[in-house]
Amino acid sequence: MYKTLLILSLVFFYYAIEAKTVKLDIDWAMFRYDENQVLCEMYYSFPDTLIKYNLKSDAGLYEGEIYFNITIKSSVNTVAEKEWIVTNSSALPVTEHKTDLVGQRNFLLSPGQYEVLIQLIDVNDGSTKADLTINLIVKKFNNNKIDISDIELAKYIEYKTETTVKWNESFKKGNLYVVPNPTHMCFGDNLNIKAYYEIYNSKHISPDGFIIKYRILDAAKREELMIKNDKVADRDVMLEIATLPVDILPTGVYYFETTILFPKDNPTDSVSESEQFYVLNPEIPPNLITNFTENVTFDKSEWVVMSDEQINTEFEKAKFIATPNEIELWKEISTVEAKQKFMYAFWNIRNQDTTKPYNEKLLEYRSTRQQYVGIIKHMRLGLIMMYREG
Secondary structure (H helix, E strand, O other): OHHHHHHHHHHHHHHHHOOOOOOOEEEEEEEEOOOOOEEEEEEEEEEHHHOOOEEEOOOOEEEEEEEEEEEEEOOOOEEEEEEEEEEEEEOOOOOOOOOEEEEEEEEEEOOEEEEEEEEEEEOOEEEEEEEEEEEEEEOOOOOOOOEEOOOEEEEEEEEOOOOOOOOOHHHEEOOEEEEEOOOOEEOOOOOEEEEEEEEEOHHHHOOOOEEEEEEEEEOOOOEEEEEEEEEOOOOOEEEEEEEEEOOOOOOEEEEEEEEEEEOOOOOOEEEEEEEEEEEOOOOOOOOOOOOOOHHHHHHOOHHHHOOHHHHHHHHHHHHHHOOHHHHHHHHHOOOHHHHHHHHHHHHHOOOOOOOOOOOHHHHHHHHHHHHHHHHHHHHHHHHHHHHHHO
């Protein structure tokens, strides 16, 4: 009996620390639709390794499926609901992450505040699931001056007439295919930030044209790059794209900002939008200079780009070394931003050498924990074999 209980307790502990983290990135952008409604685009992505794959004998492929359900509620009722299944297939078993699966769903909503409920379940593995709640504020566009949409950060932007890829039609905007980048991560061999947005009312507000100013700002809102372009106001809904190089920037958090200045010859008015993004540059590590304030170093940390699901998982991993007061404080925190700042402070006070561009204590803990997981795996296997032999 004792042997059985020991095995069960170790198995339970093993699964507790090895529970599958559901990495789901969600992003939104809003575009003017008509006088009363706003086109709200929801972008999502998750790694191909999240799915459990089964071999389909008839096709000779490994196939996995993820079920999505999105419910949008106002203060009085449900205003929209959509469900769908994302399918991915591979000729070989998927054991290493190769790509993120990206998708988009559109909703027509009136300006106001909404609660968005997102449910994700692996069709082949019910233990892989996530339930998220997001507060969504739908803005009202100004029809009496030049206005701009939200900025959609993109993985790819290609003209429909030039692309050789069969993109999903949900990514089509006019004569463009805009493949969203919900993670806001910029990395790889071609370090460029790509953005799409729309300009409204420019022709009748500023018929002589306007100026577009692009800026890349660092986490302290200091200018890293600035480009200006003159623009002809040839229509009242203009689709704009921008690609800016960021290969000279150190790893860290930045802001992409677009500003419309009008009229062109003597600008007296302007409208701006910005979007945060993260550069992962293997050639240039983070530049955590000591004259940064705590808020700025937080903005350059890994915590600031983590979702609610990810940040909760990180605390569960670290809870073994948390003090009782820290555990109680965590229970009182409700917003994602507060959780991000909590985890930043949690590891910052345990870091003995703050002059390094990384948290040495955090890296040490993660390494030790990974080794411990490996030991538990071997112990579990050995105990099961011992139980069977006994």
